Amino acid sequence: MEYKYIVVDEKDMIGRITFNRPPVNILNIEMMEEINKALKEFQKKKLKVLLINAIGRAFSAGVDVSDHTKDKVNEMIQVFHEIFTNLSKIHAPTVALVNGAALGGGCEVAMFCDIVIASEKSKFGQPEIKVGVLPPVAAAIFPKLIWSKKALELIVTGEIIGANEAKDLGLVNHILPVDTFEVEAEKFVTEKLASNSAVVMQLTKRAFLEGATQNYADSIKKIEDIYLKELMKTSDAYEGLAAFLEKRQPIWKNE
Numbered sequence: 001m002e003y004k005y006i007v008v009d010e011k012d013m014i015g016r017i018t019f020n021r022p023p024v025n026i027l028n029i030e031m032m033e034e035i036n037k038a039l040k041e042f043q044k045k046k047l048k049v050l051l052i053n054a055i056g057r058a059f060s061a062g063v064d065v066s067d068h069t070k071d072k073v074n075e076m077i078q079v080f081h082e083i084f085t086n087l088s089k090i091h092a093p094t095v096a097l098v099n100g101a102a103l104g105g106g107c108e109v110a111m112f113c114d115i116v117i118a119s120e121k122s123k124f125g126q127p128e129i130k131v132g133v134l135p136p137v138a139a140a141i142f143p144k145l146i147w148s149k150k151a152l153e154l155i156v157t158g159e160i161i162g163a164n165e166a167k168d169l170g171l172v173n174h175i176l177p178v179d180t181f182e183v184e185a186e187k188f189v190t191e192k193l194a195s196n197s198a199v200v201m202q203l204t205k206r207a208f209l210e211g212a213t214q215n216y217a218d219s220i221k222k223i224e225d226i227y228l229k230e231l232m233k234t235s236d237a238y239e240g241l242a243a244f245l246e247k248r249q250p251i252w253k254n255e
Helices: 029-043 071-088 105-112 125-132 136-145 148-157 163-169 181-193 198-213 216-233 234-245
Strands: 006-011 014-019 049-053 058-060 096-100 101-103 113-117 123-125 159-163 174-176
Touching: 006 029, 006 058, 006 096, 014 029, 029 071, 049 058, 049 113, 049 181, 058 096, 058 105, 071 234, 096 181, 105 123, 113 148, 113 163, 123 163, 125 148, 136 148, 148 216, 159 163, 163 174, 174 181, 198 216, 198 234, 216 234
Parallel strands: 014 049, 049 096, 058 101, 096 113, 101 123, 113 174
Antiparallel strands: 006 014, 123 159
């Protein structure tokens, strides 16, 4: 499939969507439609991880302001919010590789991913209030990611914060040097994530989300079902246990 504003790749069960609208990867409607098409394709595939990164000096400076006009805003919101619906249907862990500014809608995309790896120069913020609007996705997810008083402050002030503060707040998992960002980020993905079984990681993510969205009594029952009725029926669960007992590296079938 041909794309104008993104680059899509898959190798060794690692999917990748790269924003390719430099210099700052403004998300216009056409680009967001392409992201949705790519996400829908990846939903059909067995992945170990899905990476979202960018070409240019910013991860993304947000949604195109010109698409907020009265004649476009309904379509813009629908297409933009569809990104998060599609991201939520990716069974594999999703990782945002942020090497530059992630602002507005760009920040929301990064924060919605399961893991965020940022370079030292990265910045994050929701400056929508400065132009008289609000960030719906950030309003929905920030209170679940960081303590609510700071979450509200970031949204109502439009303050832009650096990578270190974002990590302190729990919005970023790891900070890497700018000069070696791509190499070290790829190393993390291949050694920490892609070395695991695809099917086990997908079931683990499902179990985690059950725990995160419900009270303990309800979630543990559903997680037990995932463990006993799905996980323990996979080849890789028994392979992992056998490899441990036999003191060898597991050979995953990803099934």
